[in-house]
Amino acid sequence: TEGALWGARFAGGPSPELAALSKSTHFDWQLAEYDIAGSRAHALALASAGYLDEAELASMLGALDALEQAVRDGRFLPLESDEDVHAALERGLIEIAGGDLGGKLRAGRSRNDQIATLIRLLLRDHSARVSRLLIDLIDALAAQAAAHPAVIMPGRTHLQHAQPVLLAHHLLAHCWPFVRGLERLADWNVRADASPYGSGALAGNTLGLDAALVARELGFGRVVENSIDGTASRDLVAEFAFVLAQIGIDLSRLAEEIILWNTREFGFVTLDDGYSTGSSIMPQKKNPDIAELARGKAGRLIGNLAGLLATLKGLPLAYNRDLQEDKEPVFDSLSTLEVLLPAFTGMVATMRFHPERMAELAPQGFSLATDVAEWLVKQHVPFRDAHEITGSMVMFCEDRGIELHEIDDADLATISPHLTPKVRSVLTIEGSVNSRDGIGGTAPVRVAEQLAALTERIRVL
Ligand code: ARG
Numbered sequence: 337t338e339g340a341l342w343g344a345r346f347a348g349g350p351s352p353e354l355a356a357l358s359k360s361t362h363f364d365w366q367l368a369e370y371d372i373a374g375s376r377a378h379a380l381a382l383a384s385a386g387y388l389d390e391a392e393l394a395s396m397l398g399a400l401d402a403l404e405q406a407v408r409d410g411r412f413l414p415l416e417s418d419e420d421v422h423a424a425l426e427r428g429l430i431e432i433a434g435g436d437l438g439g440k441l442r443a444g445r446s447r448n449d450q451i452a453t454l455i456r457l458l459l460r461d462h463s464a465r466v467s468r469l470l471i472d473l474i475d476a477l478a479a480q481a482a483a484h485p486a487v488i489m490p491g492r493t494h495l496q497h498a499q500p501v502l503l504a505h506h507l508l509a510h511c512w513p514f515v516r517g518l519e520r521l522a523d524w525n526v527r528a529d530a531s532p533y534g535s536g537a538l539a540g541n542t543l544g545l546d547a548a549l550v551a552r553e554l555g556f557g558r559v560v561e562n563s564i565d566g567t568a569s570r571d572l573v574a575e576f577a578f579v580l581a582q583i584g585i586d587l588s589r590l591a592e593e594i595i596l597w598n599t600r601e602f603g604f605v606t607l608d609d610g611y612s613t614g615s616s617i618m619p620q621k622k623n624p625d626i627a628e629l630a631r632g633k634a635g636r637l638i639g640n641l642a643g644l645l646a647t648l649k650g651l652p653l654a655y656n657r658d659l660q661e662d663k664e665p666v667f668d669s670l671s672t673l674e675v676l677l678p679a680f681t682g683m684v685a686t687m688r689f690h691p692e693r694m695a696e697l698a699p700q701g702f703s704l705a706t707d708v709a710e711w712l713v714k715q716h717v718p719f720r721d722a723h724e725i726t727g728s729m730v731m732f733c734e735d736r737g738i739e740l741h742e743i744d745d746a747d748l749a750t751i752s753p754h755l756t757p758k759v760r761s762v763l764t765i766e767g768s769v770n771s772r773d774g775i776g777g778t779a780p781v782r783v784a785e786q787l788a789a790l791t792e793r794i795r796v797l
Contacts, residue, residue: 497701
């Protein structure tokens with residue numbers, strides 16, 4: 337049991353099979369700097385409760401600094417025999433400070449309250465990083481919207497032409513979910529602003545340690561209200577994994593559209609060479625791999641969340657070793673997004689749109705039919721009849737292979753006496769988008785306001 341955190345009660349060391357199963361240093365080592373920060377704060381609490389004198393505290397903090405430096409430059413690494421990051425760092429501390437002093441730090445804390453605190457610290461740091469990357473993406477989408485204020489494209493429902501919309505409106509529709517992702521991270525941070533340190537193994541500690549001092553030192557606003565909850569719950573980790581998965585899903589939706597837009601059939605965009613790939617056999621190919629990887633990785637983020645939720649389900653209070661399984665999924669989701677987002681943002685920022693192609697397709701597929709029906713309503717035709725009349729126009733066109741604006745005046749009058757030549761005023765895509773000028777609508781004036789509102793929202797977040 338040399339080096340283990342327990343021993344006296346055991347006749348022998350762990351079997352090699354158990355040690356292999358139990359080991360977590362290959363993923364929890366990235367918590368090392370947070371573990372040392374926790375130890376520093378804990379040393380202060382021990383000193384203020386009278387368990388370390390002034391000289392001991394100074395040596396302890398000095399030893400922790402030295403250990404941190406050794407971890408940073410890779411001189412101190414976990415050994416095969418270290419079970420987890422906590423065990424490895426206690427070994428490291430004792431190597432530097434000696435057993436008499438180093439052995440005092442474990443008083444009044446448990447790996448259970450440590451790990452619950454450290455994962456929050458790590459996720460809080462990464463939430464700031466993911467937020468910055470998301471803002472970069474929103475900025476890139478908003479810049480594309482701002483650069484194309486008057487471009488009209490086919491708006492779709494069921495992937496069928498529905499009504500013309502501004503490209504800027506469509507791009508901003510992809511921005512808002514990312515803004516909500518930012519807001520979710522900020523909301524999560526408020527909930528995660530409580531430190532479990534001081535909860536001990538589950539019931540609290542007997543040493544009168546000042547948990548508020550530790551919380552303050554670690555940058556938390558408060559201490560958890562319940563030591564059992566503090567050590568046994570991981571809903572905050574699952575919630576974080578959800579926020580990341582939802583960002584992945586929102587990326588994937590946009591990715592799917594970019595893949596379609598980039599096809600010969602759509603011809604809406606050209607991707608920059610630096611953000612596309614070629615084929616090893618087909619010399620002509622230029623593929624949207626970033627978008628496809630985004631779509632694929634969304635599945636991975638969903639899987640991480642689903643796996644984590646399954647781990648948590650049915651766990652009795654308080655700490656159970658199952659909880660060690662919280663880390664790999666959420667770490668994987670973070671590293672996945674932190675690599676994906678910059679590539680995705682680069683692809684969006686450099687993508688070239690083809691406004692003529694979009695405008696050519698926008699009126700096709702009778703996408704102005706709703707405009708005709710609503711024009712009839714403005715002539716006081718009941719909507720039920722207006723819908724019927726417009727439906728007849730569509731059928732008339734379909735039989736002849738023409739579009740709505742190609743029906744001549746005489747045929748319009750035969751379809752319905754309400755269809756005077758004045759109806760032509762709404763048979764242009766510009767007229768159509770200009771007339772949708774309610775809040776949130778696709779009229780250029782509203783979209784310009786929307787862009788300003790989005791920019792302001794990001795600024796205050
Ligand atoms: N490595 C554990 C985890 O990740 C923390 C240690 C708690 N282990 C224990 N046997 N109480 O959750």
